[in-house]
Amino acid sequence: MSYAWPVVEVLELTKTFRVHRRAPGVRAAFGSVFHRPTESVNAVQGLSFRIGEGERVGFLGPNGAGKTTTLKMLSGLLHPTAGRVTVAGYVPFRRDPAFLKQITLVMGQKQQLLWDLPPAETYAMNRALYEIPRAQAEETIRELVAVLEIGDLVNKPTRQLSLGERMKCELVAALLHRPRVLFLDEPTIGLDVSMQAKMRAFIRHYNERFRAAVLLTSHYMDDVTALCPRVIVIDHGKLIYDGDLKVLVRQIRPDKRLTLRLSTLIERAALEKIATVISYEGGQAVLSVPPERLNVTVQTVLATLPVMDLAVEDPPLEEVMREMFKGPVPAAESVDPTSTRADEAGVG
Amino acid sequence: MNAVGTSLTSLLGEARRAARAYPTLLRVGLSEVVAYRAEFVVWILTTNMPFVMLAIWHAVASDGPVGRFGQKDFIAYYLGGWVIRLLTSTWLVWELSMEIRAGTLSARLLRPLHPLFAFSAQHLAALPMRLLIVTPVVAALVWLAGDRLAIRDPRILLIFLGAMVGAWLLIFFVMVLLGSLSFFLESAVGVFEVWLALFAVMSGYLVPLELLPAWVGRIARLSPFDSMLAFPLETLIGLRSLGTALRDLLTQWAYVAVLAAAGLSVWRRGVRRYVAFGG
Numbered sequence: 001m002s003y004a005w006p007v008v009e010v011l012e013l014t015k016t017f018r019v020h021r022r023a024p025g026v027r028a029a030f031g032s033v034f035h036r037p038t039e040s041v042n043a044v045q046g047l048s049f050r051i052g053e054g055e056r057v058g059f060l061g062p063n064g065a066g067k068t069t070t071l072k073m074l075s076g077l078l079h080p081t082a083g084r085v086t087v088a089g090y091v092p093f094r095r096d097p098a099f100l101k102q103i104t105l106v107m108g109q110k111q112q113l114l115w116d117l118p119p120a121e122t123y124a125m126n127r128a129l130y131e132i133p134r135a136q137a138e139e140t141i142r143e144l145v146a147v148l149e150i151g152d153l154v155n156k157p158t159r160q161l162s163l164g165e166r167m168k169c170e171l172v173a174a175l176l177h178r179p180r181v182l183f184l185d186e187p188t189i190g191l192d193v194s195m196q197a198k199m200r201a202f203i204r205h206y207n208e209r210f211r212a213a214v215l216l217t218s219h220y221m222d223d224v225t226a227l228c229p230r231v232i233v234i235d236h237g238k239l240i241y242d243g244d245l246k247v248l249v250r251q252i253r254p255d256k257r258l259t260l261r262l263s264t265l266i267e268r269a270a271l272e273k274i275a276t277v278i279s280y281e282g283g284q285a286v287l288s289v290p291p292e293r294l295n296v297t298v299q300t301v302l303a304t305l306p307v308m309d310l311a312v313e314d315p316p317l318e319e320v321m322r323e324m325f326k327g328p329v330p331a332a333e334s335v336d337p338t339s340t341r342a343d344e345a346g347v348g
Numbered sequence: 349m350n351a352v353g354t355s356l357t358s359l360l361g362e363a364r365r366a367a368r369a370y371p372t373l374l375r376v377g378l379s380e381v382v383a384y385r386a387e388f389v390v391w392i393l394t395t396n397m398p399f400v401m402l403a404i405w406h407a408v409a410s411d412g413p414v415g416r417f418g419q420k421d422f423i424a425y426y427l428g429g430w431v432i433r434l435l436t437s438t439w440l441v442w443e444l445s446m447e448i449r450a451g452t453l454s455a456r457l458l459r460p461l462h463p464l465f466a467f468s469a470q471h472l473a474a475l476p477m478r479l480l481i482v483t484p485v486v487a488a489l490v491w492l493a494g495d496r497l498a499i500r501d502p503r504i505l506l507i508f509l510g511a512m513v514g515a516w517l518l519i520f521f522v523m524v525l526l527g528s529l530s531f532f533l534e535s536a537v538g539v540f541e542v543w544l545a546l547f548a549v550m551s552g553y554l555v556p557l558e559l560l561p562a563w564v565g566r567i568a569r570l571s572p573f574d575s576m577l578a579f580p581l582e583t584l585i586g587l588r589s590l591g592t593a594l595r596d597l598l599t600q601w602a603y604v605a606v607l608a609a610a611g612l613s614v615w616r617r618g619v620r621r622y623v624a625f626g627g
Contacts, residue, residue: 017623077454077624097365097460105458112455114376116383121376128372129459129466131365157383 007181007213008051008074013083015044015069015237043069044237046083053180054211056204058218058228058245062325066237067217068107071183074215075105087181101130104179108189111166112173113158119169120154123176130177137176144172147202164195171199175206182206184216188223200226221317235325246314252323253315256294258287260301261309274300288315366465373466377473385477392481395433401554402426415559416587424493424585425556431482431489432580433553436515438471441540444527449535454624464524464615471520498586507593511580514600518576521604524611531618552578558587572607575600 018038022028044066051057059067072078073085076092076099085092090099113122127137145154148168153161161169167187175182184203188196200223207214218224224231224245231248233241241248258275262283271277275287275297289297294312301307381388405422408414417425444467447453456463490497499505526543529536548554549564550573557565557578568574579600583593 072454072624075458077457077622079620095457097362100458100460103458105454107454110452110454112458114380117376117379121379124372125376126459128369129461131368131460 005053006050007053007088008049008215009084009086010050010070010074011048011084013044013047013070013073013085014042014081015066015073015078016081017041017043042237044073044080044234047234047237047239048083049232049239049242051213051215053213054207055230056207056214056216056228058224058231059215059234060217060224060231060321061234062321065234067234068185069237070234071105071185071215071217075103075183076100077105101177102179103181103183104174104177105183106170106174106185106187108167108186111158111170113166113170115158118155118157119161119173122158122169122173123154126173126176132177140176140178141172144175147205148172148198164191167191167195167199168202171202178210180210180212182212182214182216184214184218186218187216188218188220196220196223197226203227221321225317233324240324245317249314249317249320250291252320255288255290255315257313257315258289258294258297258301259311259313260285260287260305260307263306263308266305270305274304362462362465365461369461369465370469373469374473377470378476380470381474381477388474388477389481392434392478395430395437397548397554398426398430398433415556417556417559420493420496421585424489424496425581427485427489427493428497428584429553429577429581431485432512432515432577432584434478434482435475436512436519436576436580438516438520438523440467440471440520440523441527441536443467444523445530445536445540448527448530448618448622451624453622457619457622464612468520493585496585499584501590503590504583504586504593507590507597508580508583510597511575511583511593511600514597514604515576515580517604518572518600518607521607521611522572522576525607525614528611528614528618531614531621547573547576550574551576552581557582572603575603 017040019041020036020038022031022036047066047070059070061067069078073080074087074092076087076095079093088099088102090096090102092099092103113119114125123137123141126132127134132140141154145151148171150165150168150172153165153169154172158166158169167190171187182203187203188199191199203214203216204227206212214227216223216228229245230243231241231245232239233248255276257278262285265283268277268280271280271285271287275289275293278286278288280286287297287301298310298312301310402422402425405414405417405426406419409417409419409422413421444453447456453463456466459466499508522543526536526540529539533539549560550568550571552568552574557568557574560568568578575596579588579593579596582588583596588596
């Protein structure tokens with residue numbers, strides 16, 4: 001599938017904040033009345049990338065890396081200090097209504113639903129604000145409500161909804177105008193595992209149904225693994241990787257994970273003779289195996305151990321990220337920011 | 349000229365979008381007010397200073413008029429003042445200050461309608477509830493001091509209605525101006541408190557302007573505070589002649605234009621500095 005037309009183009013994007021610095025204590029508090037020292041913090045530094053129509057891209061980095069700041073600049077909430085951004089052909093910070101009708105920003109920790117009214121009222125308000133024809137709005141609500149299984153919840157006051165219910169209703173509000181570009185900042189935060197899975201399935205459904213571009217940040221790496229063939233990794237506001245998620249995993253943690261379920265308990269030493277043991281508990285073992293030894297190891301395991309079940313996986317993304325940010329930043333599989341990576345990533 | 353043309357086209361487009369969205373915004377806003385009705389009524393009842401002042405001045409005037417004010421005039425003044433204050437005040441400065449600090453303004457900025465249109469609809473949506481609350485006081489005003497009301501003259505009535513709209517707009521844009529200071533300051537609520545103290549004295553909210561020391565009264569009448577309360581109130585109870593009221597209406601709308609320009613200018617500059625805290 002080809003994604004020739006980039007909907008998000010970011011070139012040398014930079015954001016610098018001026019922040020006040022004050023030491024703790026009464027003296028410093030009085031001092032700051034007369035003199036408030038400030039310093040510049042470079043939240044985003046020279047960031048460049050492109051996202052094509054219909055792509056799903058994970059946006060990763062440690063806390064404070066500049067992910068949310070970047071999303072806010074892409075959605076027009078923040079003015080960049082330098083650099084160029086276009087989203088769907090518009091300059092975001094001008095907040096042209098035609099631009100705002102094509103994007104949505106979902107922040108898991110913020111809500112747009114009217115607190116004391118049922119979500120249906122927020123939908124009515126958004127229908128008016130986004131000038132959505134009534135029939136189209138009703139069709140979209142029907143479809144989203146069915147996919148998200150929220151039924152009558154839309155008529156219950158928002159404050160009476162659980163976090164998961166509220167997040168699903170938030171998504172309907174955020175997608176009512178059928179945006180072409182979705183900026184999702186921790187959309188599954190605080191949700192239980194089953195709800196996270198439902199949200200992921202829904203995001204994928206929306207992306208495929210409307211060919212919407214998705215840029216997703218999440219601390220739940222399962223979100224990224226399940227949804228995003230391509231990831232952009234930043235640290236200290238700088239791009240350190242942009243490319244295929246699998247390539248990143250192979251680059252940082254080339255070893256494979258062999259998960260075994262054993263029919264009888266054996267000595268840990270028997271496992272250690274075969275490969276490095278990551279964990280072994282209750283008859284379930286996880287081994288780390290170099291890729292070049294994978295075939296031999298699997299044969300040995302099947303021949304010598306009482307195996308009921310066996311699975312070969314990449315190391316979890318959490319580990320890859322931990323590895324990536326614990327030492328010096330690896331030589332980035334950096335890309336030419338003027339090329340769209342989606343084709344290479346084989347999205348879709 | 350092109351830039352002016354573009355701005356004008358954009359403004360007209362925004363106004364057209366607002367006009368289409370307004371009925372829904374007003375309906376949703378009214379639903380919100382109804383949801384908050386108990387809190388709303390309690391909050392409204394905190395606007396009680398005119399009643400305190402009425403009690404004091406009514407007692408003072410029992411021995412004879414104070415200036416042009418007899419007991420009945422004070423009744424007309426303070427009941428009328430309370431009604432006008434309730435129908436023209438907005439609480440936007442609190443909302444703006446809180447939303448800017450907490451970053452919740454982001455949701456409004458992401459919608460394709462200027463947030464100030466949405467705020468104005470939200471505040472106007474509270475008017476039916478406010479009208480309901482002021483109705484008994486209006487009835488008391490007509491019963492106790494109906495003969496002091498000058499709006500039986502349709503020309504005065506028209507000026508009064510224009511003055512009410514002007515006062516609402518003026519106060520709304522002052523709130524925009526003060527609230528937008530939160531983009532620059534830790535909080536604009538402190539500045540608002542100072543403004544409120546000035547308003548109380550200079551608008552005739554506490555004491556009729558003509559009972560203030562002459563030099564203070566003169567300054568007050570030249571200031572926009574006069575247009576916010578004293579002008580509609582004194583027009584209502586016949587303290588301003590038709591000619592004076594007409595001139596003051598023009599002055600009031602000139603202030604509306606100036607404060608709208610100032611408020612929108614500070615808003616625009618502020619939005620550029622907005623840091624969208626949280627999340």
